[in-house]
Amino acid sequence: MGRIILALFSLLIVLALSQDGRAQIYEYIDKNGVMHFTDNPTDSNYRAISEPEPEMSERDKLKAKIENLKLLYLCWVSDYLQLTGFDFFRTV
Numbered sequence: 001m002g003r004i005i006l007a008l009f010s011l012l013i014v015l016a017l018s019q020d021g022r023a024q025i026y027e028y029i030d031k032n033g034v035m036h037f038t039d040n041p042t043d044s045n046y047r048a049i050s051e052p053e054p055e056m057s058e059r060d061k062l063k064a065k066i067e068n069l070k071l072l073y074l075c076w077v078s079d080y081l082q083l084t085g086f087d088f089f090r091t092v
Helices: 002-017 058-084
Strands: 025-029 035-038 047-050
Touching (some): 002 058
Antiparallel strands (some): 025 035
């Protein structure tokens, strides 16, 4: 049981630290009313429909990762306590 929890916790940490991709999205509606979407426009008729988020500094990225890890840890502790039947309000 402990190995499964450790494996799941490790997986959550890896997912939290992985980078997600963001791209500019373009849209084009042709003469038949069909909508086309792409991240690499090949025609001047495409228009941008979303703006990518501005790049974060390395310090801000590190702060965000730390906050994510804190939340993951709190969720993990909460789930672990719930699985073990620990009730904080009964022990106080």
